[in-house]
Amino acid sequence: MDFELPESHREIQRSVREFCARHVKPFARGWDEAERFPTELVGPLAEAGLLGIRVPEAYGGSGLDTLAYAVIVEEVAKCDGSLALTLASHNGLGTGHLLRFGSDAQRERYLPRAASGEWLAAWALTEPGSGSDAAGLRTTAVRRGEGWVLNGTKMFITQGIVGGFCVVLASTNLAAKQRGITAFVVEHGTPGFKPGRHLEKLGMRSSDTAELVFEDCYVPDSQRVGEVDHGFLDTLQILDRGRVSIAALALGLGEGSLDCAVAYAKDRQQFGRPIGDFQAIQWMLADSRAELEAARLLVYRAAWLADREPRYSREASMAKLFASEAGTRACNRALQVHGGYGYTREFPVERHLRDAKLCELGEGTSEVQRLVIARHLLEQR
Numbered sequence: 001m002d003f004e005l006p007e008s009h010r011e012i013q014r015s016v017r018e019f020c021a022r023h024v025k026p027f028a029r030g031w032d033e034a035e036r037f038p039t040e041l042v043g044p045l046a047e048a049g050l051l052g053i054r055v056p057e058a059y060g061g062s063g064l065d066t067l068a069y070a071v072i073v074e075e076v077a078k079c080d081g082s083l084a085l086t087l088a089s090h091n092g093l094g095t096g097h098l099l100r101f102g103s104d105a106q107r108e109r110y111l112p113r114a115a116s117g118e119w120l121a122a123w124a125l126t127e128p129g130s131g132s133d134a135a136g137l138r139t140t141a142v143r144r145g146e147g148w149v150l151n152g153t154k155m156f157i158t159q160g161i162v163g164g165f166c167v168v169l170a171s172t173n174l175a176a177k178q179r180g181i182t183a184f185v186v187e188h189g190t191p192g193f194k195p196g197r198h199l200e201k202l203g204m205r206s207s208d209t210a211e212l213v214f215e216d217c218y219v220p221d222s223q224r225v226g227e228v229d230h231g232f233l234d235t236l237q238i239l240d241r242g243r244v245s246i247a248a249l250a251l252g253l254g255e256g257s258l259d260c261a262v263a264y265a266k267d268r269q270q271f272g273r274p275i276g277d278f279q280a281i282q283w284m285l286a287d288s289r290a291e292l293e294a295a296r297l298l299v300y301r302a303a304w305l306a307d308r309e310p311r312y313s314r315e316a317s318m319a320k321l322f323a324s325e326a327g328t329r330a331c332n333r334a335l336q337v338h339g340g341y342g343y344t345r346e347f348p349v350e351r352h353l354r355d356a357k358l359c360e361l362g363e364g365t366s367e368v369q370r371l372v373i374a375r376h377l378l379e380q381r
């Protein structure tokens with residue numbers, strides 16, 4: 001068994017680290033404080049190949065595997081959780097859905113634009129009344145002539161305002177619940193499709209989160225993604241890979257905060273000694289180190305499986321559950337190591353902690369991950 005990343009992936013890791021040192025780290029605090037999506041970063045991100053991570057080179061993407069995708073999200077999250085969330089949802093959800101289930105024409109239209117940053121992608125499953133019970137969505141798509149009319153409201157949609165297109169899940173047969181859901185790709189500017197209110201959040205403040213409203217929004221059948229009534233089953237596959245990326249995001253936030261805590265423990269003096277000399281501080285650092293290493297094994301394994309197995313839901317859920325909770329614990333300990341200074345905005349640890357909490361909620365809460373894992377256990381028996 002080889003637990004080391006391949007050299008190709010370490011090279012990607014190094015180049016993303018350099019990108020972040022130059023383009024992200026110095027600005028992340030400012031973006032967070034202003035609660036502003038960094039539009040000026042879209043060009044450099046595209047140039048670095050970070051907006052088409054898994055998109056084949058033929059469509060202008062980087063053509064990388066899921067392990068590379070996880071490594072990239074982790075590396076970006078060490079500096080900025082919001083940007084990592086933007087990359088995860090753009091690459092994994094909106095673009096990922098079209099990459100996996102889009103028609104040739106859809107791939108030709110959307111993938112190059114996503115990879116070049118011309119259009120950021122959003123992906124809209126959640127609604128005001130349906131989150132964990134995602135199949136309980138009420139947005140409808142009704143046949144009219146050669147197309148469909150969409151009506152409904154989506155909630156908490158990343159890139160809801162700044163996106164150029166959105167893959168939206170709608171019911172084509174309400175009575176059939178999860179077996180009556182279909183995906184459509186809708187472009188911004190389509191009559192009847194309006195970004196709703198921008199949502200203010202605890203963390204991930206410079207990622208764009210919004211409501212989306214569909215009012216008699218007509219789309220031709222060519223905008224349907226995948227088979228009619230098959231959208232929810234396809235969505236489960238999108239969520240598997242999405243969960244790996246949120247797990248990688250949590251891991252990166254945990255690592256970023258641990259780096260800060262170690263540096264601070266060496267530097268800060270109390271009672272005439274660096275606080276790192278105190279066992280209470282050492283134990284916090286040690287616990288975080290051990291938990292993050294365990295999280296990394298789960299995350300990289302799930303990412304590796306994603307390119308080899310048709311289904312890896314259990315592994316994706318275990319990675320997300322453990323990494324997101326370990327990530328939050330690591331951020332919380334890092335803040336504790338910083339004492340009162342950690343509670344101020346002078347150090348990034350308070351931002352990391354606020355950002356990390358999202359990983360226990362988005363793309364299925366920790367409770368939902370436990371449900372998935374338990375279901376696998378009980379079905380096996």
Ligand SMILES: Cc1cc2nc3c(=O)[nH]c(=O)nc-3n(C[C@H](O)[C@H](O)[C@H](O)COP(=O)(O)OP(=O)(O)OC[C@H]3O[C@@H](n4cnc5c(N)ncnc54)[C@H](O)[C@@H]3O)c2cc1C
Binds near residue numbers: 130358
């Ligand atoms: C910043 C942010 C970005 C997001 N981006 C997107 C996006 O781009 N696209 C998108 O579609 N969605 C997005 N989401 C939505 C996210 O996936 C949902 O918030 C999440 O799935 C939880 O749904 P909910 O908020 O409705 O909570 P609820 O489902 O109402 O859950 C409330 C509580 O009840 C618990 N609970 C619910 N059901 C059960 C059960 N059966 N057993 C035990 N406990 C249960 C939950 O775990 C939670 O603790 C985003 C959310 C946030 C906050």
